[in-house]
Amino acid sequence: MEQKEIKALVESVLAEAKRLEGYFIVRAQSRREWSMRLSNGRFERVSTGEDSGFGVQAFTEKGASGFATSDVLEEGIGRKLVEKALQLARRNEEIGSKPNRTIWEAPRVEEEVANSAQKGFEEVPLVKLEEMVMNLHARLRGAFPEGAWQSSYRQIEEVWCIGRSDGTLVSFVIPRAVLMHQGTVRNQGKAQSTLIHRSGMDATLLFEELEDHVLEKKAMDRAEFARAVCSAPQLPRGHYPLIIDYGLAKGLAHEAFGHAVESDHMNESVLGEKGKLRQGLRVARPGVDIIDGPLVGDWANQPFSANGLPRQTVTIVRNGLLEAGLGDIFSAEEAGMPITGAGRAESYGHIPLPRMSNIRLLVERMLPLTPGEHLMDEVKAVRETLLEHGELREGEKNLLLLGYRGGQVNPKTGDFVFQCDGIIDVAEPDLPIYQPSIFSGKILSALEAIRGGLGEGCYDAIGSCGKGGQSVASSGGSHRYLLMDADQQVSLGGEQA
Amino acid sequence: MKLIVQLEDLLHQFQRAPKREDLRLSAWRIVVHESEVVALGIKDNSPGSVYTPPSYRQGESGDVFLVWGDGTCSQAMVQLPFSRESEYWLKALEQWRQASYEDPDAVHIPAPESLPLVAVEDRAVQKIISGDDKILFEQVDRWLSDKPSKAKMQGSIQAAWGYRHVRTSTGLAVTYQQSQFVSWFSFDSLIGGGFAKRRLIQPMEQEELWAQTVNQYTWMQKDAPPVGPQTQVILAPSMTEDMLRQFVLPNFSGDRVIEGQGAFSKESFQEQKQVFHEELTLAIDPLRPLELGSYLVTPEGVPANQTILVQDGQLKTPFLKVKDAVRWGAKPTAVPQGTAGLYLKHGAEVPWVKALEGVEDGVLILSVLGLHTQDSVSGSYSLSAPHSLRIMKGQIVGKTDVKLTGNFFADLAASTTKTALSDLDTHPYLVLRTGVQSL
Numbered sequence: 002m003e004q005k006e007i008k009a010l011v012e013s014v015l016a017e018a019k020r021l022e023g024y025f026i027v028r029a030q031s032r033r034e035w036s037m038r039l040s041n042g043r044f045e046r047v048s049t050g051e052d053s054g055f056g057v058q059a060f061t062e063k064g065a066s067g068f069a070t071s072d073v074l075e076e077g078i079g080r081k082l083v084e085k086a087l088q089l090a091r092r093n094e095e096i097g098s099k100p101n102r103t104i105w106e107a108p109r110v111e112e113e114v115a116n117s118a119q120k121g122f123e124e125v126p127l128v129k130l131e132e133m134v135m136n137l138h139a140r141l142r143g144a145f146p147e148g149a150w151q152s153s154y155r156q157i158e159e160v161w162c163i164g165r166s167d168g169t170l171v172s173f174v175i176p177r178a179v180l181m182h183q184g185t186v187r188n189q190g191k192a193q194s195t196l197i198h199r200s201g202m203d204a205t206l207l208f209e210e211l212e213d214h215v216l217e218k219k220a221m222d223r224a225e226f227a228r229a230v231c232s233a234p235q236l237p238r239g240h241y242p243l244i245i246d247y248g249l250a251k252g253l254a255h256e257a258f259g260h261a262v263e264s265d266h267m268n269e270s271v272l273g274e275k276g277k278l279r280q281g282l283r284v285a286r287p288g289v290d291i292i293d294g295p296l297v298g299d300w301a302n303q304p305f306s307a308n309g310l311p312r313q314t315v316t317i318v319r320n321g322l323l324e325a326g327l328g329d330i331f332s333a334e335e336a337g338m339p340i341t342g343a344g345r346a347e348s349y350g351h352i353p354l355p356r357m358s359n360i361r362l363l364v365e366r367m368l369p370l371t372p373g374e375h376l377m378d379e380v381k382a383v384r385e386t387l388l389e390h391g392e393l394r395e396g397e398k399n400l401l402l403l404g405y406r407g408g409q410v411n412p413k414t415g416d417f418v419f420q421c422d423g424i425i426d427v428a429e430p431d432l433p434i435y436q437p438s439i440f441s442g443k444i445l446s447a448l449e450a451i452r453g454g455l456g457e458g459c460y461d462a463i464g465s466c467g468k469g470g471q472s473v474a475s476s477g478g479s480h481r482y483l484l485m486d487a488d489q490q491v492s493l494g495g496e497q498a
Numbered sequence: 499m500k501l502i503v504q505l506e507d508l509l510h511q512f513q514r515a516p517k518r519e520d521l522r523l524s525a526w527r528i529v530v531h532e533s534e535v536v537a538l539g540i541k542d543n544s545p546g547s548v549y550t551p552p553s554y555r556q557g558e559s560g561d562v563f564l565v566w567g568d569g570t571c572s573q574a575m576v577q578l579p580f581s582r583e584s585e586y587w588l589k590a591l592e593q594w595r596q597a598s599y600e601d602p603d604a605v606h607i608p609a610p611e612s613l614p615l616v617a618v619e620d621r622a623v624q625k626i627i628s629g630d631d632k633i634l635f636e637q638v639d640r641w642l643s644d645k646p647s648k649a650k651m652q653g654s655i656q657a658a659w660g661y662r663h664v665r666t667s668t669g670l671a672v673t674y675q676q677s678q679f680v681s682w683f684s685f686d687s688l689i690g691g692g693f694a695k696r697r698l699i700q701p702m703e704q705e706e707l708w709a710q711t712v713n714q715y716t717w718m719q720k721d722a723p724p725v726g727p728q729t730q731v732i733l734a735p736s737m738t739e740d741m742l743r744q745f746v747l748p749n750f751s752g753d754r755v756i757e758g759q760g761a762f763s764k765e766s767f768q769e770q771k772q773v774f775h776e777e778l779t780l781a782i783d784p785l786r787p788l789e790l791g792s793y794l795v796t797p798e799g800v801p802a803n804q805t806i807l808v809q810d811g812q813l814k815t816p817f818l819k820v821k822d823a824v825r826w827g828a829k830p831t832a833v834p835q836g837t838a839g840l841y842l843k844h845g846a847e848v849p850w851v852k853a854l855e856g857v858e859d860g861v862l863i864l865s866v867l868g869l870h871t872q873d874s875v876s877g878s879y880s881l882s883a884p885h886s887l888r889i890m891k892g893q894i895v896g897k898t899d900v901k902l903t904g905n906f907f908a909d910l911a912a913s914t915t916k917t918a919l920s921d922l923d924t925h926p927y928l929v930l931r932t933g934v935q936s937l
Contacts, residue, residue: 002580034575035597040757044599050575052559058551065546068553074580087554096635127596148756185759185875190763192875238901238935265549268542268650332549342506348558352549354882407871413687416884417509420871439868439880441901469549494880 002031002053002074004113004160004417008172011164014055014079023087024060024166029053030349033122036155037131039138039348047085047131055079056349059086064100065093070197072348099282106328107310107340109167114304118176118203119296122158125204130154133207140184140216148184148224155179156191163309171305176202177474179300179463180210181435182220188231195223195404195422200300200463200476222376224424225404229434230423236435236494242394243485243493244427245382245457248405249419250479252481256282256410257444258291260468261324262317262326262339263343263355264336270279271415271444272323277337282323288365291318293327293477295358300463303345306330307353310342317360318448329355347382348469354469360477361460362451368392370456370481374404377432381484383455384427392453392484399428400493401482402440415444424427424493438494446490456481501558502530502663502673508587509562510686513667520589522567525607525667528867529797530560530576533660534627538634540653540683543645545638549787550654552634560663565605570598596693604821608708608830610670613794617787620697621678626811633698641858642681644708646715653683674794677748686886689715690863692736693922694838697788698841707922713767714864714887722888723779724936730860731902732853732889733931735923737863742925743837745906746780748874750807752822752831754935758885761875762813764826770812777845780808782817782832783838789924791839798830805831811911842926844917847883853918860889861934877907882937903933 007029018025031053038045054072057079067089069082094100138152151294155178162172181198199206199216211218230235260266267273272282294314295302306312315325326336329344332355344353368390373379382419386391403424411417424435460478485491505528513523535557539550546552566572572594579586626633635654645867647653652780658678664673679698684690691711693699699707730926733741745761754760755767774780784792784802793802798820806814815831816822823830866881883900909915909930917926 031580037599040753040759044601044754046573047597047599048573048575049593050573052577053580066548066551069555070549070553071556072559073556073578089554092635093552096545099544100550101549111832129756131599151757151759181527193873196873209715213768229600260529267543311540350555352551352553354549401889407868409867409870411867414547414884416872416882418868418882420868420880426785436835436878437873437880439882439901441867441882449526488703 002160004162004172004174006168007031007160007162010074010076010079011162012170013076014083015164015166017080018083021083021087022062023090025083026058026104026297026308027079028056028349029162031074032157032348033240034155034157035127035130036153037134037178038151038153040151041149042139042142052348054349055082057082057086058352059090060088063094064102065090065098066101067093075310079171080285091212100106101331103334104331107167107169107308108484109163110169110171110309110311110498112171114173116174116176118458120203121157122176125129129152130204130207132154136316137207137210137217139178141220144217145221145224146185148186151183152205153181156375163305163307163367166311169309171309173304174462175303177300178203179204180216182216184220184227185222186214186228186241186486188228188229191231193227195227195230197223198463200461202298218375223404226230226376226423231434233423233434236424236430238488238492240424240487240492241398241400242487244399244401244482246403246482247459247478247480247493248462249402249421250362250420250483251360251477252405252408253447254291254360254477255357255444255475255478256408257447257464258317259293259327259357260410261444264326264332264338265355266327266337266412266438269399271412273336276335278326279323280337283321284323285321285451287321289318289321289448289451290316290363291360292363293357293360293483296460299359299460299476301358303358306342306344307346308344310340312343312358315340315341324485327355327357347473351471354471356466356473357475359460361458362479362483363453363458364451364480367454367480368454372456372481379419380425380427380432384432386455387427393428397428398426401425401427406437410444417441417444417447440493442488442491447485448487450488450491451483452486453484454480454482455484500575502528502665504587505560505562505576506665506736507531509667512591518590521595523564524567525565525605527562527563527607527666527799528663530558530663531660532558533658535656535658536627536631536634537654537656538638539675540638540651541643543642543651545642551567564594566595566598567605567614569602570600571605571607572598577741579704582646589742592910600823604825606820606824607666607668608799608820609668609709610666610799611801613672614785614803616785616794616802618674618676618696618792618794620677620788622680622698623657623679624659627659637681645914646685649685651683651685651750652687655681662888664795664797664799670799672795678790683711685711685715685798689718694790695788696790696792697792709897710922718885718893718897719886720896722898724898725861725888725934726859728859729934730857731932731934732857732860732862733928733930734862734864735920735925735927737865738928739837739840740869744869744872745874747834747837747840752816752818752826755816756822756825761877767813767815770814773813773907774811775807775913775915776813778808778910779806779843780840781806782834783841784832789817789838791835793835796833805830841924842917847917847919849850850918850920853916853927853929855892857889857892861898862887862889862894863902866902877905878903879906884937899937901935901937
């Protein structure tokens, strides 16, 4: 469905809503997805799909809200949803829900952002996409036949329009695409898997991969590493100087700090006090910045919030001091932070929540690093750079954590855990490898332990944010690697008793 | 016109007399869900906050699987078309044709068989959907008035009801109603309880769940002595479920076993290799009345049946969808709905109250951080579990923070591992000897 058609629908529903008392936010979305998965040389699935619908959030004059959605995009349905949402809002008012009238204060916005994709959604026919992905998959299998490989490709186009009772009408298109290789390798009776990806806006990324085979090389390196991990020893539990890659750094910034400064979380955040952001709190050493904001062409790009406000770039931590949070229209003021247009939702059928977009962690003190063509070349370069700058902590393990497998944080207590694909001790010239082990501790201690960056910024670590049971694209990164001092509140490992 | 009717007409037409020969279908199947959902939530002690308002959701969507005249196949997600264009479905078919691919094992559409009688609908849930929703508002009100005074409460109640339609070109035409009721609450985002079945929660179940959660919250306020190397680890039912989701489900999925991407090889299943302790059985049972994992027929048209995955610790079969069954050379099996419908049982299972009495030195794990990050193929885990409950001499005595390290497959193979029956959950408590140390 086209941007124009969706806008016209939202406008007509809002026109109908004018006869009713209250305030309405109407969200319409049309989503197209083409996806395919290959396993060990054969297509397992090729799928096309469309999903579109309305979501209407209604507010009574007193500020009680109700929400109604349907996956049928039709004027008549839109009108019914307006009535249903208002009926639920009135019901909500009766039970003494906490009123929220901040939406009346939101500035009126009218804007349209066109599709920024280089190639239109259907520009490259599905048959051609299948051929390209099969070609890439077959090459990888040929290059690393010892692995069991799955390759998948998804391209998505989301057309959004958000309208409000005050005449706000914004619409935008989000294109995204990702190619992934997942490998399972076995060694000495043990199995390990590895997953890597390359993301972009559209099928251009397949043409680029066919040209430079960057992902294929990474996949082979990671599979080789996974094979070594199978037979690697476990690491004794301890507190070590660490070097984490930018995927893990994104995880740390997203899970540990980003969520803790979202305006709806201030009552339960380690970075909040009495429900307000602890602005000015020293959370890191001078020179450390954490920034969140959309980047055009990025996996998690979104120019407007799902409440129709422009998405701003926010410096959360500046020079080690907590400066700002990610505020949406409904809770920013209460949380003691400005509104930054942070409301995002998985789809028209979900209530928007304050969320991150692309979050990056940067350190003023940066050591140069030339990225290596192969993984272990780069690890050697990391060791040499650290040696050259006197940054290897002598007499102890200096552990490089590779690959981000996900993590979790309790924002109330500040406890975090992250998992990696494997660990290398760069203090030893022969670079011994260890089994992956949880990287855990207290988020403020972890941030305080960051002492420098290694290499230029890499912000294309992608994922999916599961806050509130929704699934929303997220991304971010840091320098190619971050250096962290050993800290008693941050540990790695845990041997079986 | 309903989506299911539009799709049936379309696919019948293109099977019998297609407008274009290249769009001729040789076989197909359709699954469509029509659903209505009402929900209400609590955020930070506030009912119906701006982030958790009363909500209503209506949906009508599904999936089609098509086998073309030349033997290739296509899959697509479908919903009611926005466009009133008469050629809408023809264009959709053209796109599906373009997406066709060769997968000879997938093209088999099972012949219809008689379906079991399984209760999957509670009329009381339908009443909520049709407007009699007082129960949701009253429940939220009761939670908030009964909660521990200092606790910050979050929660949600959701009722869903609708139709499920399954059609195949081989003659299966099933439509049935199904319902779902899900509620959960938590205190300070640390301790929580939940219920999810195809029926309303009974007052007695609600009371028990509430009392258990409030007790756990109370114990959590008191520090307990640290664990030692001999401390027994007990996974609460929700933790057992999480471990099964992370380590067991993916490794019993037929496609992963066949492709060599699971923890167990195809040969291990064929040889019925002993992988768990001989007292352990693992099964999928979609026939239990009103359980969340129960159904009448799979989306592929396979009638619900019980499937034993592991018996007496020996591998029997992975769960097999139609395509995997063809490749395996067996009949399709039952399929779990996530972890719902998956049942783990020890031959010497005892009720939890009795099991607890026998724990001299233990720790009850209610939740862990980062389980989803663990490698499901290796089965190894290294997890932190802050806010666990310490057990001494058969009594819960307070809170402790621990780190767990071990291998879930080794746990399930150990003679020291037992299960204990939960009154509130279909998943058992799991009593283990594994690596545990203070956090």
